[in-house]
Amino acid sequence: MATKKKTAPLGAKPVYKSSASLLPWFGIALVIVLLDQVTKLTVERSFAYGETLPITGFFNLIKVYNPGAAFSFLGDAGGWQRYFFTGIAVVAVGFMLYLMKKHSSQRLFCFALALIMGGAIGNVIDRLAYGHVIDFLDFYWKGVGHFPAFNIADIGISIGAVLFIMDELRRVNKS
Template identity: 35%
Template sequence: MRLTLWTGFWVFLADQATKYIVVHALGLMERLQIEVIPGILEFRMAWNRGVNFGLFAGFDMRWALIGLALAISGAVLAWIARDGGGRLALVSAGLLVGGALGNVVDRVLYGAVADFLNVSCCGISNPYAFNIADIAIFVGAVGLVMFGGDKTRPERGPGRGGKGRSGHDAKNP
């Protein structure tokens, strides 16, 4: 669990630090666009009031999304505390929780999530922006699907209070 909390802490810190540097220190809020690597990476200011890719941005969902992010973070932490998991599952949980809390702070402070990373390639312009928290949430969710759960725990067999291979209770055949 300690690995999950430390991972979450560092993701949260990296997310908030990059948002502060890019949005405030570099003045992206006023400039709206800063080219970093021409044709590949630019900082593009986007305030996401909705969910992924700005879906449902027309609705005032700020507090519902904050509540949902906190509930999911709490559920993931409870799951990891209860079931544990390997290092990759613990890191994945920390990535998801740290990213979710980073976006929660944005919604509380600004009413929307500050997105600023825009990656394009090969002459194709990407209209969407994202942030460090979004990357962490995505990677953490995929990691939990791939590595979550205790896949090393042996199946409970007869004599251990569980059901055997036949599916019948060991105490009541």
């Protein structure tokens, strides 16, 4: 018995439905958020502000606060940046959810977005709960200086951004 293929009415846009689930991507984002929050809470409870624990000749644990964005951008802006960066992150997470739904079968793309989304949510939690982001990973090179301190959320965002670029370059090279 032959099955009839359904066609869209004239002038209607075709509807694309993805059979891929977003659940794995939500799971990855949740893992980033949980790791981020557990490590920040541990540092918050274990260190005084500015306290440093040397680990190696190029790495310390340190407790610092960042009221701004990456590299303390707008960190001394007076407080409005807390809401500004929170708003940007909320809009970005919404857009990432849309992209993940639309392209849910593209694994590397969605993996990258899940890492970025988890990191963004982790830092938003800090901004809403404390008014600043807790940073604690301090890498440095003697004689050169310290890289700005960061956290697990920042690692998720950074790795996600690199994977996103790699995915886009791969896509461009295919066409």
